[in-house]
Amino acid sequence: xxxxxxxxxxxxxxxxxxxxxxxxxxxxxxxxxxxxxxxxxxxxxxxxxxxxxxxxxxxxxxxxxxxxxxxxxxxxxxxxxxxxxxxxxxxxxxxxxxxxxxxxxxxxxxxxxxxxxxxxxxxxxxxxxxxxxxxxxxxxxxxxxxxxxxxxxxxxxxxxxxxxxxxxxxxxxxxxxxxxxxxxxxxxxxxxxxxxxxxxxxxxxxxxxxxxxxxxxxxxxxxxxxxxxxxxxxxxxxxxxxxxxxxxxxxxxxxxxxxxxxxxxxxxxxxxxxxxxxxxxxxxxxxxxxxxxxxxxxxxxxxxxxxxxxxxxxxxxxxxxxxxxxxxxxxxxxxx
Numbered sequence: 447x448x449x450x451x452x453x454x455x456x457x458x459x460x461x462x463x464x465x466x467x468x469x470x471x472x473x474x475x476x477x478x479x480x481x482x483x484x485x486x487x488x489x490x491x492x493x494x495x496x497x498x499x500x501x502x503x504x505x506x507x508x509x510x511x512x513x514x515x516x517x518x519x520x521x522x523x524x525x526x527x528x529x530x531x532x533x534x535x536x537x538x539x540x541x542x543x544x545x546x547x548x549x550x551x552x553x554x555x556x557x558x559x560x561x562x563x564x565x566x567x568x569x570x571x572x573x574x575x576x577x578x579x580x581x582x583x584x585x586x587x588x589x590x591x592x593x594x595x596x597x598x599x600x601x602x603x604x605x606x607x608x609x610x611x612x613x614x615x616x617x618x619x620x621x622x623x624x625x626x627x628x629x630x631x632x633x634x635x636x637x638x639x640x641x642x643x644x645x646x647x648x649x650x651x652x653x654x655x656x657x658x659x660x661x662x663x664x665x666x667x668x669x670x671x672x673x674x675x676x677x678x679x680x681x682x683x684x685x686x687x688x689x690x691x692x693x694x695x696x697x698x699x700x701x702x703x704x705x706x707x708x709x710x711x712x713x714x715x716x717x718x719x720x721x722x723x724x725x726x727x728x729x730x731x732x733x734x735x736x737x738x739x740x741x742x743x744x745x746x747x748x749x750x751x752x753x754x755x756x757x758x759x760x761x762x763x764x765x766x767x768x769x770x771x772x773x774x775x776x777x778x779x780x781x782x
Contacts, residue, residue, distance in 0.1 A: 699752025
């Protein structure tokens with residue numbers, strides 16, 4: 447999990463990231479929003495190529511000027527971008543499309559709007575070569591995410607940009623390769639056998655959901671953008687230096703709320719007391735494992751600040767032989 451120091455050629459990364467986000471994302475978005483009020487078109491700015499630019503700035507490694515045909519970064523990293531900002535919503539009454547910044551349906555006037563928060567990263571794996579490339583050859587997967595940190599409260603003024611890393615060959619993040627292999631062998635291949643004329647959907651990899659956390663993703667960059675609809679103000683929350691050894695960086699904590707009751711039991715039964723104490727609340731460490739297992743699911747959840755990497759290793763992949771159709775991701779709060 448050590449970046450190639452010889453390939454890191456971009457410096458002043460935090461300063462550059464602020465400038466890049468302002469010029470490539472925030473200012474064009476403000477102009478798109480202005481025009482969308484007139485044209486009634488979506489102001490959604492695609493983040494694919496801006497995401498690759500951000501990946502270069504944050505990692506300090508340039509691209510290869512190859513577009514979609516070569517490596518996204520010179521060190522062989524693959525960049526995937528996902529934006530939940532300015533998604534198109536729908537009216538709960540008549541199902542007409544509603545823009546993110548509209549407070550009521552323009553067709554029927556209903557104010558009950560179904561706000562969408564379901565964009566995800568897509569991984570296309572159509573043969574064994576694709577699978578081997580993704581899981582055995584690519585050194586690093588860089589996941590770019592734009593979203594609303596306060597989505598559940600209807601705050602669409604504050605937005606956030608985050609960058610996560612997964613190193614598929616590293617033992618800490620081996621579950622990523624397991625998940626992708628299971629998708630190809632148990633979903634893609636089986637569906638292709640049943641209907642050879644139809645190409646199955648790519649692998650949906652959902653931010654903030656069970657399989658995402660199971661891969662132990664490392665956050666290397668995070669920033670909040672306040673007043674994004676008027677005078678954007680960028681606040682850097684997390685930044686890992688481009689040359690830093692990622693093996694020394696903790697992955698983001700899994701929220702205990704997303705686990706099933708039986709999964710909490712698996713952790714309690716299999717972890718040593720020392721392993722449990724890694725992420726339990728201080729007042730919970732004196733409770734015996736036998737007493738923990740007798741608690742309700744809500745009370746078991748209350749024992750933990752988060753689910754650590756050590757604790758996650760006892761969990762199954764869950765539903766890797768089924769097509770994922772989740773629509774609303776868990777609204778993650780901050781975990782240390």
